Amino acid sequence: MTNTRTTPPREAPPGPRPAAGRRRGALRTYWPHYLAISPFYVLFLVFGLVPVLFSLYLAFQHWDGIGDMQFVGLRNFEFLVKDSTFWLSLYNTFVIWIMSTIPMLFLALVLAVLLNSSVRFTSFYRIAYFIPNVTSLVAIAIVFGAVFSTNQGLINAILGWLHIGAVPWLSNEWTIKLVIAWLITWQWTGYNAILYLAGLQAIPTEMYEAAKIDGAGPVQTFFRITIPQLRPIILFTVVVSTINGMQTFTEPQVLFGGNASINPNSGGPGQAGLTAILYFYREAFSNNDYGYGAAIAWAVFLVILLFTAINWRIVQRRDKGAA
Amino acid sequence: MELSRRRLLQVALFSAGSAALAACGSGSGSDAKELTLWYWPAGLSDKVVADAVKHFTQTKLKPSVIGGDFKQKLVTTLTGRRFVPDITGVKGEDIASLLVQADRFIDLNTLGADKLASQFVEWKWKQGSTKDGKLIGFPIDIGPTAMYYRPADFEKAGLPSKPEDVAAAMSTWDDYYAAGVKMKQANTGASMVMDIPTIFQMVIGQGTKRFIDENGKFIGDQDHIRNAWDLAIKPIQLGIAAPQAGEQDQFTAASRGKSPSLFGAAWRGQDLKNALPDDTGKWRVAAMPGGPSNYGGSFLALPKECRNPQLAFQIITWLLSPENQARGFTDAALFPSSPAAYTLPALTAPDPYFGGQKTVEVFGDAAQKIPVSYEAPSDAAVSAPFFDEVLSVWAKGKNPDTAWTDAVSKAKEIAERQGVN
Numbered sequence: 001m002t003n004t005r006t007t008p009p010r011e012a013p014p015g016p017r018p019a020a021g022r023r024r025g026a027l028r029t030y031w032p033h034y035l036a037i038s039p040f041y042v043l044f045l046v047f048g049l050v051p052v053l054f055s056l057y058l059a060f061q062h063w064d065g066i067g068d069m070q071f072v073g074l075r076n077f078e079f080l081v082k083d084s085t086f087w088l089s090l091y092n093t094f095v096i097w098i099m100s101t102i103p104m105l106f107l108a109l110v111l112a113v114l115l116n117s118s119v120r121f122t123s124f125y126r127i128a129y130f131i132p133n134v135t136s137l138v139a140i141a142i143v144f145g146a147v148f149s150t151n152q153g154l155i156n157a158i159l160g161w162l163h164i165g166a167v168p169w170l171s172n173e174w175t176i177k178l179v180i181a182w183l184i185t186w187q188w189t190g191y192n193a194i195l196y197l198a199g200l201q202a203i204p205t206e207m208y209e210a211a212k213i214d215g216a217g218p219v220q221t222f223f224r225i226t227i228p229q230l231r232p233i234i235l236f237t238v239v240v241s242t243i244n245g246m247q248t249f250t251e252p253q254v255l256f257g258g259n260a261s262i263n264p265n266s267g268g269p270g271q272a273g274l275t276a277i278l279y280f281y282r283e284a285f286s287n288n289d290y291g292y293g294a295a296i297a298w299a300v301f302l303v304i305l306l307f308t309a310i311n312w313r314i315v316q317r318r319d320k321g322a323a
Numbered sequence: 324m325e326l327s328r329r330r331l332l333q334v335a336l337f338s339a340g341s342a343a344l345a346a347c348g349s350g351s352g353s354d355a356k357e358l359t360l361w362y363w364p365a366g367l368s369d370k371v372v373a374d375a376v377k378h379f380t381q382t383k384l385k386p387s388v389i390g391g392d393f394k395q396k397l398v399t400t401l402t403g404r405r406f407v408p409d410i411t412g413v414k415g416e417d418i419a420s421l422l423v424q425a426d427r428f429i430d431l432n433t434l435g436a437d438k439l440a441s442q443f444v445e446w447k448w449k450q451g452s453t454k455d456g457k458l459i460g461f462p463i464d465i466g467p468t469a470m471y472y473r474p475a476d477f478e479k480a481g482l483p484s485k486p487e488d489v490a491a492a493m494s495t496w497d498d499y500y501a502a503g504v505k506m507k508q509a510n511t512g513a514s515m516v517m518d519i520p521t522i523f524q525m526v527i528g529q530g531t532k533r534f535i536d537e538n539g540k541f542i543g544d545q546d547h548i549r550n551a552w553d554l555a556i557k558p559i560q561l562g563i564a565a566p567q568a569g570e571q572d573q574f575t576a577a578s579r580g581k582s583p584s585l586f587g588a589a590w591r592g593q594d595l596k597n598a599l600p601d602d603t604g605k606w607r608v609a610a611m612p613g614g615p616s617n618y619g620g621s622f623l624a625l626p627k628e629c630r631n632p633q634l635a636f637q638i639i640t641w642l643l644s645p646e647n648q649a650r651g652f653t654d655a656a657l658f659p660s661s662p663a664a665y666t667l668p669a670l671t672a673p674d675p676y677f678g679g680q681k682t683v684e685v686f687g688d689a690a691q692k693i694p695v696s697y698e699a700p701s702d703a704a705v706s707a708p709f710f711d712e713v714l715s716v717w718a719k720g721k722n723p724d725t726a727w728t729d730a731v732s733k734a735k736e737i738a739e740r741q742g743v744n
Contacts, residue, residue: 064700064741066424079740085733105506150568151575173565183539257570261416261619262524263710264704269567269718271711285395287704289419292740 018145020182022058028245057169058294065290073246076295089279090303092177096275097245099181100188105237107189126197129190141254144183145170170255174270180273182273192237199233202224239311246304249277276300337563356634357383362412363393363524366464366621368654371647374701375638382634401427407695410635415620416618418460420700422453429625430457442645446695447660449612451622454537458621459640462660464651465586467689468525468616470499470593470609474678476513476583480506486515486680488682490610496554501611506583516558516563520710523555525586527706528616528696534706535699539740544731552730555713555724561663567718575596575718578605584719586611586620589686596676604678608685615689620660658686665690701741708733 027034059076061069080086115125132140147154148169156166171176203226211221227234252273253265263280267274274282278302284293360372363680375616376384379701387408389396394417413421421428436458439674440448443462451460458519470493474484482502483492493499502513516522516548526534527548534543540549558564576582578599588644595606623639641647648659649669664670665687673679699705712730715721 027735064400064420064423066421066427076740080737146571147571148568149572149575151572151579167565168568170569173719230602261414262520263707266707266711270715270721282707285392285739287707287737288700289741291706 005155007126009056010307031050031297032096053217055297056290058096061291061294063290064288067290072291076292077299079292080299085271085274086276086279086299089267089274090300092202092267092272093246093248093275093277094183096177096248096271097242099177100184101245104185104189104241105192105234107185109196110190110202110233111189111193113222115193115197116200121220126194129193131190132187133191135187137250138254140187141251142181144179144251148179161228165234170290171269176268176270176272180248183249183251188241195237196230203229218255223275224288234312235311238323239308242307242311243304246300246307247277248275249281250254253281276303332726337578341541341652346516349679353443354568357385358386358409358629358631358638360410360452360638361389361393361397361408362385362386362416364388364390365655365657366393367642368647368651368657370649370654371642374647375642378641378710379634380636382631384638394469402624404628407626408624409629409631410639411624411626413624415466415702416620417615418451418622419698421624422451422459423700425453425457425459425566427627428459429517429627429637429640430459431624431625432456434625436461436636440512440641442489443660443665444560444662444669444690445695446453446617446693447620449695450620450698460624463588463621463623464657465649465660465690465693466619467658467686467693468528468586468611468618468619469682469685469689470584470611471587471591471606472609472692473577473580473583473605474607476511476580478582478650479511480509480513482506484607486609486685489607490685493609493612496612500557500561500563502607503558503559503657507561507563511580513580514563515584516551517562517577517585518557519555519564519567520713521586523551523709525611525616526554526620528618529694531694531696533696533739534702534709535698535743538588539743541583541705541735541743543709543734543738548709549727552709552713552723552727555715559717560723561610562626564717567714570594571598580600588620589682590619592674592676592682593656603676606677607680608677608682610685610689619691619699620658644713658690660690662691697734698732699743701738701743704741705734705738705743708737 051192058069060071060073062072063069111129115122115129146152148156149155150166150168150171153169155169159166167175169179207225207229208221211225216224252267252275254269256273257264264286265278267278267282276296280293280296280300283296284290290297355654362372366388372386376386393412394414397408397411413660444465447465448458449460451462452458471490477489478484480502482505483489499515506513506515520708530544530547530551532547534548535540536542565576568576573582573585574595577585578601585591592606592608595602624642625635625639629635643661645659645661645663645667648657648661648664649667651657651658652664653669659665659670666681670683670687671681674682681732706729712721712733713725716723716726
């Protein structure tokens with residue numbers, strides 16, 4: 001880009017510009033700017049938008065991935081409504097989401113308050129708590145699989161020393177969900193703690209001083225000042241956890257033999273780890289039913305949309321209440 | 324290899340993105356003077372492939388080891404019709420879904436493969452052929468199955484321990500279960516049966532019918548599947564099955580003498596050696612109750628886009644000559660699909676892990692007795708509920724009759740979705 005005529009004209013007025021000729025002139029003037037921001041849009045278009053729209057198209061087709069597509073109308077969605085495995089996978093997703101989000105956000109808040117009051121090694125703790133979030137999920141899942149293994153896992157070894165019998169963590173339908181939820185909690189607590197910490201540091205110290213003068217104890221201060229002040233951040237973390245939680249996939253896939261040649265991606269005993277996205281992956285990529293897989297993916301999208309709408313309503317009501 | 328490969332693949336997933344990009348790059352040249360070859364880790368002997376690169380000087384053979392979900396990457400290039408490999412591996416579990424796309428591959432019989440048919444085990448050749456006789460997949464390896472067992476634990480329970488005695492005493496599933504009951508009564512703390520879904524799969528493989536017949540009709544609710552189901556459930560009811568656990572856990576339990584027998588293909592021995600390296604000499608191999616079946620194995624195929632089919636076919640036949648198949652057995656535990664290899668030293672050598680047993684005597688014999696069965700492209704999808712439910716019976720103690728009813732109705736639902744009647 002050796003073009004030096006990149007300075008925008010001084011009299012670039014905001015607002016509508018009806019003349020097409022002038023608009024083209026603007027494009028001619030501003031093209032380096034558009035070029036500069038284009039990589040994101042081009043990549044998004046090719047790897048984001050086109051596949052998304054194609055999957056919508058696919059949801060109305062029967063396709064094995066190689067041969068000819070066959071238009072089937074709403075048939076995939078009709079199957080979906082009747083498909084007990086799909087509802088089971090949604091149920092699993094919700095249970096794992098609840099089992100992971102509540103302890104995760106609670107722990108994150110506690111950690112953030114502790115970090116906020118600690119004077120020494122603050123950066124060290126922040127990095128330490130954030131590292132799980134940037135560690136490869138596959139690696140974590142393999143490690144968790146080993147830690148929770150029945151005969152040779154660390155957890156059962158500890159239980160053995162305490163003379164408590166071994167727990168078949170990855171065989172029981174509730175402990176399967178618990179292990180997946182722990183994995184998610186372990187990975188995301190630090191991330192949320194950092195967000196809460198940022199929120200805590202933005203609360204003016206005057207408020208705490210005023211509360212102290214008014215005779216509020218630490219517990220009262222926490223619930224009357226800290227929590228209300230953190231509300232926007234808490235809502236943000238809830239929204240992000242919802243979106244992530246609805247898309248839980250890698251954890252059960254790695255824990256329960258995603259690459260087995262017989263019945264891959266089954267979600268483990270009782271299909272207890274079969275999340276909605278894992279079910280979508282299984283139908284599309286293991287069972288070569290790409291149309292049905294796309295239909296599942298869009299159904300999950302609708303569920304996330306619903307949750308986002310609920311979150312949004314809550315935020316709005318809170319804002320109105322505050323006003 | 325399917326199972327042992329898993330660990331490799333999990334690690335390979337870290338670099339899945341870059342691997343995919345590398346894979347795309349490898350086939351990009353429009354230069355007909357090179358041929359690309361795709362296979363997965365341990366899908367072929369790397370040494371044999373390296374020798375092939377040196378041997379075929381008339382072209383530049385470019386092998387790529389593709390990590391991650393191999394079939395998915397192959398399907399993607401086949402559908403995109405760009406960067407399609409000239410020669411590609413096809414896993415045994417994927418061949419049925421690719422046979423219906425026969426027009427996307429070269430019929431190897433047109434290149435002279437039909438003359439070589441007699442050198443390979445017949446059922447494998449049929450597995451790689453379409454209904455109208457086109458050969459799409461050229462056999463790499465096969466997965467003849469057998470029983471892996473621990474003679475010391477058998478002896479402790481008063482059971483025979485020599486491979487030929489075990490095979491004779493446990494030639495049917497009922498005999499095997501009777502031995503399991505005897506083991507239970509001997510109170511050694513061992514449960515005879517390590518894994519339930521495997522038995523379900525093995526019994527189906529011992530028959531000639533699967534879940535869908537050649538006319539595309541769902542037959543998963545018929546007696547042959549019900550029989551396999553009942554045989555798989557029986558050890559749970561007899562109380563001779565080990566508790567459900569993951570693969571690594573099962574191996575650990577076995578090494579502690581808690582579940583002394585398992586069923587697997589020839590490549591399963593490699594999994595054992597990797598998982599329990601200290602168990603050298605503690606395992607043996609005997610013929611499987613009820614006869615052999617096949618588990619796994621793979622093929623080489625030439626997509627339609629292959630730039631030099633004649634030469635590519637020569638490369639395939641060279642890579643899979645009996646001598647090189649024997650090397651594949653040594654390097655990557657690929658059991659040869661060509662019986663001529665069974666008499667070569669690489670296979671007849673005593674295996675110290677199995678107490679100096681010549682395992683080829685069991686596997687080679689099994690390889691030639693495996694029944695031919697038709698596998699429909701949606702067979703795996705339709706069979707999934709049966710595996711899910713048999714696992715539920717085992718892990719959760721679900722009522723077997725309820726589980727069977729649930730499996731059948733779920734399988735019918737999937738069959739309808741997949742366009743099977």
